[in-house]
Amino acid sequence: MTEAARVRDLSAEDLAWMADREAEIFGTSAWSRIEIDRDYGSGLRRYRGIEEDGTLVGYAVYGFDGDSFHLLNLAVVPRARRRGNARALVEDFLAEARALGVSEVSLEVAVTNTGAIRLYQDYGFSIVRVRPRYYQPEDVDGVVMGLVLDGP
Ligand SMILES: CC(C)(COP(=O)(O)OP(=O)(O)OC[C@H]1O[C@@H](n2cnc3c(N)ncnc32)[C@H](O)[C@@H]1OP(=O)(O)O)[C@@H](O)C(=O)NCCC(=O)NCCS
Numbered sequence: 001m002t003e004a005a006r007v008r009d010l011s012a013e014d015l016a017w018m019a020d021r022e023a024e025i026f027g028t029s030a031w032s033r034i035e036i037d038r039d040y041g042s043g044l045r046r047y048r049g050i051e052e053d054g055t056l057v058g059y060a061v062y063g064f065d066g067d068s069f070h071l072l073n074l075a076v077v078p079r080a081r082r083r084g085n086a087r088a089l090v091e092d093f094l095a096e097a098r099a100l101g102v103s104e105v106s107l108e109v110a111v112t113n114t115g116a117i118r119l120y121q122d123y124g125f126s127i128v129r130v131r132p133r134y135y136q137p138e139d140v141d142g143v144v145m146g147l148v149l150d151g152p
Pocket residue numbers: 001025074075076077080081082083084085086087088108109110113114115116118119120122
């Protein structure tokens with residue numbers, strides 16, 4: 001993250017950009033433009049983006065999944081990685097959870113995604129359970145990670 005990085009809400013105009021990044025970054029398991037539009041339009045999620053010098057370089061989607069506050073999506077474009085952009089988005093997610101008084105947060109990640117798992121572990125997330133073959137068509141296990149937040 002550079003000095004000029006900032007986290008902001010994604011607008012409807014940013015969704016085409018997000019869908020293109022999804023396809024580049026996640027390939028066959030990317031959220032499609034239709035899925036993004038539908039989910040965004042539900043109004044139930046926070047769609048957040050991070051900018052460097054006024055240009056979007058990453059995004060996160062989070063919201064309630066049942067009674068759990070869940071990080072549903074997180075990605076940073078390759079050229080802007082390893083300089084704290086994902087950290088800023090995770091911190092934004094955790095700040096929102098705390099502001100809402102949520103006591104527990106969760107997320108899912110592929111067991112092979114060791115970089116992301118390390119990122120989440122840095123914030124105290126631990127592996128709650130394994131979902132065998134959760135990611136298709138890659139046929140990779142998912143891990144559910146959770147974090148109990150301190151009270152106010
Ligand atoms: C995972 C991802 C979001 C990390 O974004 P990022 O902006 O590069 O992450 P940060 O710079 O904030 O990294 C924070 C920490 O996470 C860990 N980390 C991130 N990427 C890592 C990697 N490739 N290898 C090892 N550790 C990594 C490190 O502990 C890092 O701290 P450090 O740079 O001081 O060592 C990014 O690589 C990405 O978009 N990957 C593809 C999509 C994806 O996997 N999303 C997560 C799905 S759950």
